[in-house]
Amino acid sequence: MSLTTAPTLTPSKSNRSSLRWALSDVLTIARRNLLALVRIPTSLVFAVIQPVMFVLLFRYIFGGVIHIPGVDYVNFLIPGILVQTTIFGAVGTAIGLAEDLQRGLIERFRALPMARMAVLGGRTVADLARNVGVVIIITFVGMAVGFRPTGSFVSYIQACLLMLVFAYCISWGFAFVGLAAPNSETAQAMTFPLIFPLTFASSIFVNVPSMPAGCSPLPSTSPSRSAPRRCEGSCSAAPTVPPPG
Amino acid sequence: MLGSPHGASTWITLAWSIGAIAILAPLATAQYRKVA
Numbered sequence: 001m002s003l004t005t006a007p008t009l010t011p012s013k014s015n016r017s018s019l020r021w022a023l024s025d026v027l028t029i030a031r032r033n034l035l036a037l038v039r040i041p042t043s044l045v046f047a048v049i050q051p052v053m054f055v056l057l058f059r060y061i062f063g064g065v066i067h068i069p070g071v072d073y074v075n076f077l078i079p080g081i082l083v084q085t086t087i088f089g090a091v092g093t094a095i096g097l098a099e100d101l102q103r104g105l106i107e108r109f110r111a112l113p114m115a116r117m118a119v120l121g122g123r124t125v126a127d128l129a130r131n132v133g134v135v136i137i138i139t140f141v142g143m144a145v146g147f148r149p150t151g152s153f154v155s156y157i158q159a160c161l162l163m164l165v166f167a168y169c170i171s172w173g174f175a176f177v178g179l180a181a182p183n184s185e186t187a188q189a190m191t192f193p194l195i196f197p198l199t200f201a202s203s204i205f206v207n208v209p210s211m212p213a214g215c216s217p218l219p220s221t222s223p224s225r226s227a228p229r230r231c232e233g234s235c236s237a238a239p240t241v242p243p244p245g
Numbered sequence: 246m247l248g249s250p251h252g253a254s255t256w257i258t259l260a261w262s263i264g265a266i267a268i269l270a271p272l273a274t275a276q277y278r279k280v281a
Contacts, residue, residue, distance in 0.1 A: 101280060110281040119281075120273055162258055169262040172269035179276040 022115035029109075029122020033096065034129060047092070047130070051085040051138050058205055059145045068207050075149070078142035080204030082135055082160070086167030087198050089131045090174040091191045093123055097178030098187035124171045131167050135160050170198075 037044050058066075058077050068076045100106050100119075109119050139147075139160075149156045174191060181187035202208070 106277075106281050116278070117274065120270075120277055162255060166258055166262045166265075169266040169269065172266055172273045176269060176273040176276050179273065179280050 018115075022117060022121075025115040025118035026121035026125060028114075029118050030125040030129065031122075033123055033126035037126075037130060043092075044130070047089065048134060048137055050088065051081055051134065052141050054084065055081055055138070055141055055145060062205075066206055072146070072148075074142070074146045076207075077205065078138070078147040079159070081142070082138055083163055083166075084199045084204050085134050085138055086131045086163055087170060087195055089127055089134060090167055090171040091188065091195060092130070093127050093171045094174040094178035094181070094187045094191050095184050096127075097123055097175055098181045098184040101179060102183050120172070120175050124168060124175060127171050128164060128168045131164055135164065 055078070058081075059074055063073050063077065066073055097106075097120075100109075106119060110116075115121075173194070177190050177194070178187050181190055
């Protein structure tokens with residue numbers, strides 16, 4: 001029997017390998033969540049159908065009575081729908097985590113030799129990947145109903161990336177809600193008061209100055225008012241819409 | 246992008262995003278440690 005000496009790692013190498021290990025765990029959990037989406041395509045289909053219904057509703061039913069000075073309403077609407085869809089996507093983070101917690105899956109993950117941040121990181125990264133797909137689909141749906149970004153393609157991509165970054169950051173808040181809720185039904189109910197001011201009481205569907213004073217609880221600098229307008233800026237060569245608020 | 250007429254919206258969104266993740270990620274992580 002011979003003794004072998006275990007290789008000693010310098011602290012920097014050890015840190016690097018633990019970071020790589022944590023990233024690998026995050027990607028593994030993200031892949032697990034994305035596989036669940038692929039294997040249960042119903043949830044993915046309905047995640048896409050809902051924003052498409054909002055596009056059709058506001059483009060053809062409510063859109064006729066909403067006038068935004070200086071801009072075609074469809075070019076105002078689609079960036080807002082993109083922000084709304086990514087925020088609604090973050091609700092899936094809360095529901096998914098609440099379900100995992102309810103089924104005891106998180107306790108089983110906890111027993112595994114994996115990075116602690118992997119469960120939350122993997123869930124949020126998977127939802128980010130899903131949001132990328134939804135943004136691409138809604139862009140094409142928007143184009144089918146008359147959405148015409150007249151800014152540069154690069155500017156539009158930058159605006160979409162900005163929205164995705166915002167949605168990713170928000171999804172951590174919904175992760176907290178999902179972990180704090182006793183079950184997935186409650187998690188879904190808890191998210192609505194959060195998404196309501198971010199979507200319906202913002203400049204996503206209408207221009208805020210057209211609302212009675214104080215109807216939008218969000219300041220004009222809130223991201224759900226600035227993000228769609230940033231995207232809208234990439235849709236018109238010369239911005240003509242007065243700044244919201 | 247940041248120098249465009251909508252650069253202000255970009256900065257505002259980025260600032261809110263950074264602020265949100267700086268607060269929400271530790272909150273979510275603390276809640277995860279508490280429940281798991």
